[in-house]
Amino acid sequence: MNRIFFRFFVLVMLSITAATFVIYFAFSRLFGDPLEDIARRQAAAQIFLLEQYVDQAPADEWLARLNNVRVVSNVRYDLIPLAEARTALPAGRRAQLDRGELVLDPASRSFYRRVDLEGERYIGSHEEVLRAQNLPVDIGQALKMEALRYVIVAVALLVPIALWSRSHWQGLQSLSRVADEFGSGRLSARSQMKPSASIYPLAERINHMADRIEDLLEAQKSLLHSVSHELRTPIARLEFGMELLDARAKDPDLSKRIAAMEGDLRELNSLVNELLDMSKLDSTRQLQAAPGALAELLHECTGMLPPSPHALDCALADDLGEFAMDRRLLARAVCNLLRNAQKYAHGRILLSAARVDGGAVEITVDDDGPGIPPDEREKIFDSFYRLDRSRDRATGGFGLGLSIARKAVALHGGSLHAEGSPLGGARFVITLPA
Template identity: 80%
Template sequence: MNRIFFRFFVLVMLSITAATFVIYFAFARLFGDPLDDIARRQAAAQIFLLEQYVDQAPADEWLTRLNNVREVSEVRYDLLPLAQVRARLGQDHPELERGAIVIDARERAFYRRVDLRGERYIGSDDEVLVARNLPVDIGQALKMEALRYVIVAIALLVPIALWSRAHWHSLQALSRMADEFGGGKLSARARMRPSATVYPLAERIDHMADRIEALLEAQRSLLHSVSHELRTPIARLEFGLELLDARAQDPDLHRRIAAMEGDLRELNSLVNELLDMSKLDSARTLQPARVDLTALLEECCATLPPSPHAVACELDGSLGEIDADPRLLARAVGNLLRNAQKYAAGRVLLSARRGVDGIARGIAGGIEIAVDDDGPGIPEDERERIFDPFYRLDRSRDRATGGFGMGLSIARKAVALHGGSLRAETSSLGGARFVIKLPPA
């Protein structure tokens, strides 16, 4: 956000600078160089003396009056050939050719032809009067011009800064609201005053958030209600199958009933996972407590169902305690371990360590928990989609592996409630690697 306004102010300053140069060159083109006007005003006394005293003398006294001025003035007056002055100025000066005064602000001098018809003295039409060491201070004039432009720039920047400050605060409020809403706080709203500069945008974002919250709440309510309603017919079917199994005499019928009971158990498991998913959609589910992380991870390994693939543990001794919901965190790690057991060829590894940067600074760093297996792995373009509910890779659709594609989604939601993240990578064992990152305690 700060970058946006930094670029805005840089653009404003560049625009003001460019406008300054454009104004200067436009005025110089249309009305002459402003520095020449300033120098002419500063040399007004010498110009007045020349025009009103020396030039007003009779033709035979013009040089006499010029010499009188030379004696009392600190300005140096010289007579130079016209050709030499033309070469010195280096360009055509129509003012000089028509007998007007030409100011050279940098040299602190002005030039003017004595006359155009040789009336002052013989050859006066071919000579130029040059006045040097004029009391011209261009530096002071430049400072005044710069101060003028600075005042104009400040007059423009102050209202822009005040407007930008209010605009920036409004955008910061929108940014905070977006972060809170994205973090799961669906009740977050901008709620800006109508006088705010971004009020129309904030109002539309609030309306959008209202609709999203209503849709998600309806979806959650529907999922929760349907899951609860399904339990009653499932229980009836289970009870009916048990009665039917007790009365059945045909062995083939017993096998069919057993298969149906298996399907009902699978359906009941799906309902339970749907209910768990609906509960995880709310941060109110979290019940944090002080947890010994090493003991929790060891318990996750110990409570796994029997499997031909044993889980190896590599737990850092500096794990210590963290603030977490032990039930949800254990559920997330357990889901990852069971998923690894399904697809591992022979090895499953659970590892955990604290962030190295935090330990180096003497503070508690973030926690990194990883589950590795040596199975077939996960294609890179599928590593985000596997966390979607009910999504399963092609090789996992075989009913022999079990599951509904809910375990990874539940694990990610449980980790997100702790302020952490869960991602899939390639394991050094050759299969998949799931990494949980929890913030510092």
């Protein structure tokens, strides 16, 4: 948020600076150099003496009056050849000198003017130039005055812009906080803004959007939770009926079919349990966190796995220490990853954990299975998404285990992602903050 207003401030300052240069060059082109005009006003007394006293003298008294001015003035007056004066001036000023105009040079604090054009003052005066040096010209002060003028203009523009921007900034900060709270799971977060605020219409639209999202999510959770609970009753009745039917069945083929149906019921029951777990995770706002030994929890997870022909190795660092965690949720996440590895591994699974930079903990589950294509590594965490489209119970699953694992890790403030494993298969990495 601060970046927006910093860029706006920089843009305004650059615009003011650019406008300053444009004004200066426009005025220079149309009305002459402003600095020269200031210098001419500062040297007005010397120019007045030359034009109104020295030049008004008869031809035979012109040099005498010039000498009188030399005596009483601190300015140094010299007569120099026309060629020397032309050399001292830039090319753009030589035409003015040739026309007999007074040419100021503020940088050297001097001015030049031909004595006359016809040689009437004295013999050879048309080839000489009067140069006045050490004029009381202070360009530095003039520049300071111009700079102060533009600073005052800039401040006069920036103060109202800053006051106007401040209200926008405060409103956007308020909306940003609401968005952060809403994104963190507090769906009741709303923006409380006065109708007179400049971004009040935007805040109202965001509030309406938040209301709609909250209603939809609550309806979805309620439907999922209610349907899952309602499904448990007929499933329980079916299981009971299947057991009675199996006890009375004498035909071996019928017993096999009943066994297959019981397997389908167990699968359906597992799906309902998974959906209920998803619903609980979505509605969870705070963890039941308590300090616990992370290494002990990971060892417990390996003991909770079903029997498997694959070799399971553990490489846990000694400095894992204690961690504030919800043991049930974190164990569920790790167990889901280990069960997923059991499904796809060819022969080896590796569970490892270690401290990384900043004191965070990194838990990895590797397998030597077929791996996961790079473009699928984010999609597998979506609910009901499976790489293996088969419904076979050995590999199919429901596509909820990885989604539940990521939600459980996210509630701990951590992250879960997939990458390639050094064993040749897939690697799942859980990162828990310090």
